[in-house]
Amino acid sequence: MPSLKPLRVSDQTQTESSVATLTERPWNVVVWDDPVTPMSVVVVIFRKIFGYPNNKATQLMLTVHHEGRAIVWSGPLERAQGYCVKLQVAGLLCTIEQDS
Amino acid sequence: MAGRLFVRRRDGRIEVRLNDAGREIAREAFGHVLAAETDPTHEWHASLNGPIDPSHDVDDPLATFNRQHEMTSNVELAVATLGEEFLNDAEAWAWLCTLQIALRATITAKGILTSDRLEETDDTTRDYIQTLQAFLFSLADAM
Numbered sequence: 001m002p003s004l005k006p007l008r009v010s011d012q013t014q015t016e017s018s019v020a021t022l023t024e025r026p027w028n029v030v031v032w033d034d035p036v037t038p039m040s041v042v043v044v045i046f047r048k049i050f051g052y053p054n055n056k057a058t059q060l061m062l063t064v065h066h067e068g069r070a071i072v073w074s075g076p077l078e079r080a081q082g083y084c085v086k087l088q089v090a091g092l093l094c095t096i097e098q099d100s
Numbered sequence: 101m102a103g104r105l106f107v108r109r110r111d112g113r114i115e116v117r118l119n120d121a122g123r124e125i126a127r128e129a130f131g132h133v134l135a136a137e138t139d140p141t142h143e144w145h146a147s148l149n150g151p152i153d154p155s156h157d158v159d160d161p162l163a164t165f166n167r168q169h170e171m172t173s174n175v176e177l178a179v180a181t182l183g184e185e186f187l188n189d190a191e192a193w194a195w196l197c198t199l200q201i202a203l204r205a206t207i208t209a210k211g212i213l214t215s216d217r218l219e220e221t222d223d224t225t226r227d228y229i230q231t232l233q234a235f236l237f238s239l240a241d242a243m
């Protein structure tokens with residue numbers, strides 16, 4: 001078993017910096033396309049859940065439709081989970097992923 | 101079914117213009133969602149319990165609990181208001197969510213994941229999907 005050596009100050013700083021970088025990476029709420037959900041329903045759901053104005057909700061819906069998925073919100077893990085749950089409760093295909 | 105099925109009135113409520121056949125379809129859809137929530141053998145059950153974070157084997161239990169709680173609240177409110185002539189905003193939202201879950205669970209259970217696959221599906225399933233889409237389209241328009 002290797003002996004444990006105390007970390008140098010520079011090592012500690014590097015480690016803390018790496019941890020901070022990891023914890024600060026935001027979580028993305030991703031909505032996926034499906035072939036049946038009416039476009040207007042997706043817009044209503046985005047407006048209701050995020051409070052987005054109609055043009056932003058429409059733009060995100062079109063991104064889902066044309067690109068197969070869209071990041072509709074980014075931020076801390078707990079809030080991302082909360083939004084994902086609300087979108088799934090509203091019947092949309094939704095997951096969360098940490099920003100790369 | 102011609103004409104608007106849901107109409108926003110001046111007092112803010114949403115009028116439900118479904119006939120008996122339409123309400124029966126909604127009743128059936130809501131009933132399936134309610135049953136699928138608690139019955140792991142129901143063909144819609146898996147669709148209602150999709151992953152939140154697919155990079156992990158198990159989701160956060162609190163998030164899973166919240167999802168089940170919110171879904172149950174919506175479907176129970178939708179069932180309770182099935183016979184109503186007018187819906188308030190919360191009731192209309194519960195209808196929209198539950199109808200949308202029924203629509204997505206139908207395509208998931210039947211493996212209809214692309215537009216091509218939707219074209220190939222049988223007439224009964226396609227009619228059912230188009231009916232739910234018509235309900236949702238009109239309800240979203242009224243909201």
